[in-house]
Amino acid sequence: MSEITLTPNTGNNLKDRFFQFASKHMGFISVLISVLAILLALLIGAILIAIAGINPWEAYGYLLKGSFGSRYGFGETLTRFIPLLFASLSFAIAHKSGFFNVGAEGQIYIGAIGALLVGAYVTNLPPILHITLSLLAGIVFGALWAGIAGVLKIFLGSNELINTMMLNYVAIFLVEYLIHGPLKDPQLFIYQSSPILDSAKLPIILPKTPLHAGLIIALVVTVLIFYLLYRTPIGYQMRTVGANLRAAKYAGINIVGVTLVALITTGGLAGLGGAVELMGAQFRMVAGFSPGYGYDGIGVAVMGRYNPVGIVLAAILFAIIRVGTGAMQRGAGVPFPLLSVIQGLIIIFVIASGYLTNKLTETTVGGRA
Amino acid sequence: APAAVEPTQAPTEAEKQVRVAVVFSTTIKDEGYAQAAHGALMEMKDKYNLDVSFQESVTDAAVKDVLRNYASEGYDLVIAHQLYFTDPVNEVAAEFPDVTFAISGGFRADHPNVVAVDATNWEATYLAGTLAGLMTETNKLGIITVSESPIAKRMVNSFRNAAQAQNPDVTVKHVFTGSFDDVVKGKEMATAVIKDGADIIFTNCGAGNIGAIEAAQENGAYAIGSSVDLSSKAPDTVLTSAILSPAEYIKIIINGYMNKDLEWGKYYPMGVKAGIEGLAPFHNFEDKIPQDVKDKLEQVRQDLIAGNIETPSSE
Amino acid sequence: MEAFLMGTVVTWLAMSIRMSIPLLFTGLGGLVSQKAGIYNFGLEGMMLCGAFFAYYGSFRLGSPWLGLLMAIIVGALLGLLLGFTSITLRVSQLVIGLGIGIFGLGLTSYLYRLLDQTGTEHVATLFPSIHIPFLSDIPFVGEVLFSHNFLVYVCIGLVFLISWFFNRTTQGLNFKAVGENPQVADTAGVNVIRYRYFAIIVSGALASLGGAFLTLTQTARFMENITAGRGWIALAAVILGKYNPWGVLMACFLFGAADAAQMQIQVMSLGIPYQFLLMTPYILAMLAMAGVVGKVRSPAAMGKPYVKH
Amino acid sequence: MTEEFYVSFHNIRKTFPGVIALSDVNLGVKQGQIHALLGENGAGKSTLMNILYGLYHQDSGEIFLCGQKYEDNTPRNAIEHGIGMIHQHFMLIPNFTVLENLILGQTSPKPPKLEKDYFRKEILKVSEKFGIKVDLDLLVEEVSVGMQQKVEILKALYKGAKLLILDEPTSVLTPQESQELFKMLHDLNKKGTTIIFISHKLNEVMQISNTISILRDGEVVATVAKGETSPKELSRLMVGRDVNVKYEKTSATIGEEVFRIDSISLRDHHNKDRFLVKDVSMQIFKGEIVGIAGVDENGQKELAEIICGLREPTSGGVYLCGDDVTRATTRQLIELGLSFIPADRRNQGLVMDFSIAENTILETHYQKPFTRGFSLQPAVINNFAKKLVKEYDVRTPSVSVPVKNLSGGNQQKVIIGREFSKNTRFLLVMQPTWGLDVGAIEYVHQRLMSARNSGMTILMISTDLEEVRKLSDRILVMYEGEIVGQADSTTSIEDIGMMMAGSLRQDARL
Numbered sequence A: 001m002s003e004i005t006l007t008p009n010t011g012n013n014l015k016d017r018f019f020q021f022a023s024k025h026m027g028f029i030s031v032l033i034s035v036l037a038i039l040l041a042l043l044i045g046a047i048l049i050a051i052a053g054i055n056p057w058e059a060y061g062y063l064l065k066g067s068f069g070s071r072y073g074f075g076e077t078l079t080r081f082i083p084l085l086f087a088s089l090s091f092a093i094a095h096k097s098g099f100f101n102v103g104a105e106g107q108i109y110i111g112a113i114g115a116l117l118v119g120a121y122v123t124n125l126p127p128i129l130h131i132t133l134s135l136l137a138g139i140v141f142g143a144l145w146a147g148i149a150g151v152l153k154i155f156l157g158s159n160e161l162i163n164t165m166m167l168n169y170v171a172i173f174l175v176e177y178l179i180h181g182p183l184k185d186p187q188l189f190i191y192q193s194s195p196i197l198d199s200a201k202l203p204i205i206l207p208k209t210p211l212h213a214g215l216i217i218a219l220v221v222t223v224l225i226f227y228l229l230y231r232t233p234i235g236y237q238m239r240t241v242g243a244n245l246r247a248a249k250y251a252g253i254n255i256v257g258v259t260l261v262a263l264i265t266t267g268g269l270a271g272l273g274g275a276v277e278l279m280g281a282q283f284r285m286v287a288g289f290s291p292g293y294g295y296d297g298i299g300v301a302v303m304g305r306y307n308p309v310g311i312v313l314a315a316i317l318f319a320i321i322r323v324g325t326g327a328m329q330r331g332a333g334v335p336f337p338l339l340s341v342i343q344g345l346i347i348i349f350v351i352a353s354g355y356l357t358n359k360l361t362e363t364t365v366g367g368r369a
Numbered sequence B: 001a002p003a004a005v006e007p008t009q010a011p012t013e014a015e016k017q018v019r020v021a022v023v024f025s026t027t028i029k030d031e032g033y034a035q036a037a038h039g040a041l042m043e044m045k046d047k048y049n050l051d052v053s054f055q056e057s058v059t060d061a062a063v064k065d066v067l068r069n070y071a072s073e074g075y076d077l078v079i080a081h082q083l084y085f086t087d088p089v090n091e092v093a094a095e096f097p098d099v100t101f102a103i104s105g106g107f108r109a110d111h112p113n114v115v116a117v118d119a120t121n122w123e124a125t126y127l128a129g130t131l132a133g134l135m136t137e138t139n140k141l142g143i144i145t146v147s148e149s150p151i152a153k154r155m156v157n158s159f160r161n162a163a164q165a166q167n168p169d170v171t172v173k174h175v176f177t178g179s180f181d182d183v184v185k186g187k188e189m190a191t192a193v194i195k196d197g198a199d200i201i202f203t204n205c206g207a208g209n210i211g212a213i214e215a216a217q218e219n220g221a222y223a224i225g226s227s228v229d230l231s232s233k234a235p236d237t238v239l240t241s242a243i244l245s246p247a248e249y250i251k252i253i254i255n256g257y258m259n260k261d262l263e264w265g266k267y268y269p270m271g272v273k274a275g276i277e278g279l280a281p282f283h284n285f286e287d288k289i290p291q292d293v294k295d296k297l298e299q300v301r302q303d304l305i306a307g308n309i310e311t312p313s314s315e
Numbered sequence C: 001m002e003a004f005l006m007g008t009v010v011t012w013l014a015m016s017i018r019m020s021i022p023l024l025f026t027g028l029g030g031l032v033s034q035k036a037g038i039y040n041f042g043l044e045g046m047m048l049c050g051a052f053f054a055y056y057g058s059f060r061l062g063s064p065w066l067g068l069l070m071a072i073i074v075g076a077l078l079g080l081l082l083g084f085t086s087i088t089l090r091v092s093q094l095v096i097g098l099g100i101g102i103f104g105l106g107l108t109s110y111l112y113r114l115l116d117q118t119g120t121e122h123v124a125t126l127f128p129s130i131h132i133p134f135l136s137d138i139p140f141v142g143e144v145l146f147s148h149n150f151l152v153y154v155c156i157g158l159v160f161l162i163s164w165f166f167n168r169t170t171q172g173l174n175f176k177a178v179g180e181n182p183q184v185a186d187t188a189g190v191n192v193i194r195y196r197y198f199a200i201i202v203s204g205a206l207a208s209l210g211g212a213f214l215t216l217t218q219t220a221r222f223m224e225n226i227t228a229g230r231g232w233i234a235l236a237a238v239i240l241g242k243y244n245p246w247g248v249l250m251a252c253f254l255f256g257a258a259d260a261a262q263m264q265i266q267v268m269s270l271g272i273p274y275q276f277l278l279m280t281p282y283i284l285a286m287l288a289m290a291g292v293v294g295k296v297r298s299p300a301a302m303g304k305p306y307v308k309h
Numbered sequence D: 001m002t003e004e005f006y007v008s009f010h011n012i013r014k015t016f017p018g019v020i021a022l023s024d025v026n027l028g029v030k031q032g033q034i035h036a037l038l039g040e041n042g043a044g045k046s047t048l049m050n051i052l053y054g055l056y057h058q059d060s061g062e063i064f065l066c067g068q069k070y071e072d073n074t075p076r077n078a079i080e081h082g083i084g085m086i087h088q089h090f091m092l093i094p095n096f097t098v099l100e101n102l103i104l105g106q107t108s109p110k111p112p113k114l115e116k117d118y119f120r121k122e123i124l125k126v127s128e129k130f131g132i133k134v135d136l137d138l139l140v141e142e143v144s145v146g147m148q149q150k151v152e153i154l155k156a157l158y159k160g161a162k163l164l165i166l167d168e169p170t171s172v173l174t175p176q177e178s179q180e181l182f183k184m185l186h187d188l189n190k191k192g193t194t195i196i197f198i199s200h201k202l203n204e205v206m207q208i209s210n211t212i213s214i215l216r217d218g219e220v221v222a223t224v225a226k227g228e229t230s231p232k233e234l235s236r237l238m239v240g241r242d243v244n245v246k247y248e249k250t251s252a253t254i255g256e257e258v259f260r261i262d263s264i265s266l267r268d269h270h271n272k273d274r275f276l277v278k279d280v281s282m283q284i285f286k287g288e289i290v291g292i293a294g295v296d297e298n299g300q301k302e303l304a305e306i307i308c309g310l311r312e313p314t315s316g317g318v319y320l321c322g323d324d325v326t327r328a329t330t331r332q333l334i335e336l337g338l339s340f341i342p343a344d345r346r347n348q349g350l351v352m353d354f355s356i357a358e359n360t361i362l363e364t365h366y367q368k369p370f371t372r373g374f375s376l377q378p379a380v381i382n383n384f385a386k387k388l389v390k391e392y393d394v395r396t397p398s399v400s401v402p403v404k405n406l407s408g409g410n411q412q413k414v415i416i417g418r419e420f421s422k423n424t425r426f427l428l429v430m431q432p433t434w435g436l437d438v439g440a441i442e443y444v445h446q447r448l449m450s451a452r453n454s455g456m457t458i459l460m461i462s463t464d465l466e467e468v469r470k471l472s473d474r475i476l477v478m479y480e481g482e483i484v485g486q487a488d489s490t491t492s493i494e495d496i497g498m499m500m501a502g503s504l505r506q507d508a509r510l
Ligand SMILES: Nc1ncnc2c1ncn2[C@@H]1O[C@H](COP(=O)(O)OP(=O)(O)OP(=O)(O)O)[C@@H](O)[C@H]1O
Pocket: A001, A002, C309, D016, D017, D019, D020, D021, D039, D040, D041, D042, D043, D044, D045, D046, D047, D048, D088, D200, D405, D406, D407, D408, D435
């Protein structure tokens, strides 16, 4: 059998050189392609903005300036980036383990509740300890919440897509109930939880911006997660179960055990995301605590192709969109709905552009090496 | 800081413009609270030739950042139009002592550069309750809100007290839609209450108001709108609306700022007396509503102004 | 008491049906695309666009029929978009679906604002509820079953039609084969790509109809995000219904009935915290999943694009 | 020159991402022939036929059908031109009934209605005519592989095939079934059907075909008339070197008992009074190969799964080196020294998306030296994989290549290497050479023999009777979940075949 790497059978060696270059720098190229896709989406957006009677370049000026052109905007963007990163990690690790978790949103809420209970009601602890315990509480609560769907899947074979989705709604109403009743701040006349104590707050790491130590936690966790997946036996087992359940069984891997670990991780990550958001940014629980971070996380994970660098880049993109579009309305008065239109276009174009990346990967590095 | 350039105005003029920013928690097309305020903002813009900016659908997660941005982008007056933004505004205001803040619909002003203007939220409702109590034939009334809030609770109590003051046999059902956007839920919820016997629905559930009014229309019941005059939605169904004039808060704040006749650092609960609360005109019902009812209403109004009616609890 | 119960039950059932139908239209849309092996995560966005364009057509052109037509066309176009990206470009159906959701929300809200600049009232013409002589007048049954809008009966008709299509026609058989194993279908001479495009376009149109139902029969006005997440519930209903039209019908009715029930219970004001009442439909769905539904076997080629060399 | 041929290929080239499957194929098949296509794994046999059938499309080159240029090759078109193909991997939908599978893609007499009864009649006519009996109302997942193949053939004939392509049809059949198939093919051929027969089993090819073409590395290296060639020549043409197909077997040096099964049974949880495995007992000693012959779906799968701890028997016991392992988990068994080469390498033996290196540690990844403390040791793993690839001569540029990109033979080598390089006390092998070519088969067989000679204890389950007879010291025949007979390499093929078919029970002979 012919074990040759295929170079496209056109004599054109310029093309060949391109393919050779491509096969070496696939990562770079895929990023490049995505960037072009984004530009295309922005171009269409520009036309719409112009139709709305606003100067697109000015508008986009605010997009950049608002998201990282100014010190504050920079900090703000990175602050939004944190929960997005956690949510996407949560989806990614579940995906790798063959589990479809669309429940990050709910797990974020419940995780935050966990952190709140420790952060607001456990008193006089030294900050280090208090913060650690609150974070742990977030992880545990998130894991337990995901665990409901997991146990139902493992023991009753219920479809986790539905259960995680349903649990989102339940979580949000549950939290609303809690802050109306048991966890309501007695000091306040409106329905909010009590704030967490100062000893449980994450420190600001970029003065004069909201950027808090959650960023460091998020980045460290990202590294840990991918280390877990690709450098530890349990991670190996998770990926095996995700990639080929039968083979995993024949190899003597304990499916139930591994799936449980996967669940705890996926739920724990989202829960940790909620805890960090609470302890670093919002400090008290309110009804609209997470503006859809959990759902954005799915997009981030897929767009980032489930690899650490990709996910980080995609999360930054989503954060920029969230923050920058706000600046576009403030500065240039771009109608709010147009911002969603542009966001939608960017997502659709970037994902669609994945086609080119795939094709290129196939024709260069892909196939039988 | 960059000015949001008005194509119509020469930049030189833009320099002198007072810059006002407003933060909304929903979109400005909510057929009520935010929409009215946005309208007022545009009115003020023309009146004082302001340089105006606003941001919609600002989440609790982001509101502080938005406020800080406005403050640091050199806006003179930053207004947050939402009860739940009270704390964030007070927190941010402390960081920007030389920027002026206002909470429209807020309930606390902790700093000299903050003012909180709100309707009592119950006086107009009290009038609505009086009318409902007098008009109901089934002695069953319904009140629909999105979710439970202290405001909502106080309104419900106010509505009930008022109705029962006129007619002790009246019972009031309070139900929730759980969604600001869901017109159909509002409609079905109202239908349920009406089928249960209620003949007048007081609706205060965001976009759901429209649905609730349609439900009343289709089932031959009456509706009382809230916050803005909703009569135009169904002139022969909407008896009146309990005006909380969110528009007025914005006007009071901006006028007060421009004419320096509003004292900052204070909380202004304003009601019937201040003329920002009350019932909308009866429109088509002008002649259908008996004179004695109108007299009763007027008398209650006087009591409210005189402060003879104690504030209902928010529990 | 008797009468009161009767009343409540009737109201509840009638309401349940009204609440279920938008879900059912959209759910059937989800079913059709998934039977052919394509996830349609764009249901919410398509539904929302359906709601707006139905409203717009009815309001601008003065006829609900034209509104209905517009909704169907727009839905089909969105289906085509999802089809092109997932069938031809073979990229993530999941995220494109999410993208369509965000895009749809923005687009409809924006157009609505353009429409709304004049403060004047703009009310769409609704389809009237039908009144079938005799039938509609039967106590109980009459109000529950025969007091509805004709679209309700169209929707039920679609359930019959679709299950007939899948079980009693050759095309239906080929269709299922495409979702089970496209290569087998291909070797049998079935044009996989054509079937899948057909599926996703129909899916878009049906999802859009779900939205149209809201603005052509339930409320005469459009509101930003009027679908309020119904598309996602519909998606859940497809799986809950085990990819079977009648199952989907049951699942949608479960959601509708549960929602209607919690409303009725609120009216009875039993003092249960309303948040718990609001979460009942979702908890019921999970219980149903764990209890009666059990293990769901989804079409084997679900979500897998067909690569032909 | 195209006129004389029924089908002819001219300069066909086909590439897949990174692979040249067919570089330049020229081939002609005459009307009324049984034309065999012979070639190693990955030679391009299936690809060439898939192109003719329209499942793939060639990059360049032309096809002529009955002298006409045959363009736009799609399956539908192929069917209309009377081309039928039985694919290497059956093209049936498991959760459809046989009937539905046959109807698929047909146009109904009264569209759009699905006229099942009409089709049933039509199909029965055809199955009468060609004498192919199948139960139309069973789900495909419920019928045996042999039956599934009959369904495939019936499907092709029903669709009016004048040219019938069979891609490795006998790999799943008993000798008897194979003989029946050949008879059937001869009849069809008499009735005027041209047949293309793909295989890499020389004796079959010699038996059935009248012309033989050999593919190697995506090219036709020769086309010979059967009369003018020999198995030896064919294998040389095929592999490109001499292959010694036969070699003498040293008699086993039997040691102590290593593995024992005491009358285990497994009840079908779908049908309580049916047994998938029924009262099976056996005892295997150090240094011998025991072979289990039998047609597929006669309980071998379940038996193997019980031995591997994937299932618990309803009754009976399993013992490894004296320990009762009836309820042991798979991992425990592996740690006790069980090695297993599963039947379905793509789904059970390997993780297709993983690299070769990752696949070499599937069962041992958590043990030293692959894991130290918390973390895997990539360097160690890679070296191990490199060594293994070298020792078992896996043809690959590097160990980081995903195994899905390896040819079947090389995939099997990865598994064998992995299982042999553990410290094994008992080796369970299923279908060790399924779908492999002579070269690979020879290699695998030698590996098994040398393992056995160096004292390994082996239980081999295979549907390839030749293989069983060639390697086993003792043969057990399994039929409907029971051991129906004992045999050894001296027992005649016919007898064993009859046991496999259930028509002869050994006790009947005694
Ligand atoms: N769909 C595909 N994608 C990528 N490569 C393929 C595909 N199908 C076949 N190949 C490659 O093309 C070459 C020829 O494959 P083919 O299946 O035709 O060989 P074969 O002669 O049928 O082998 P076997 O005897 O194992 O069936 C092999 O290298 C195979 O890996």
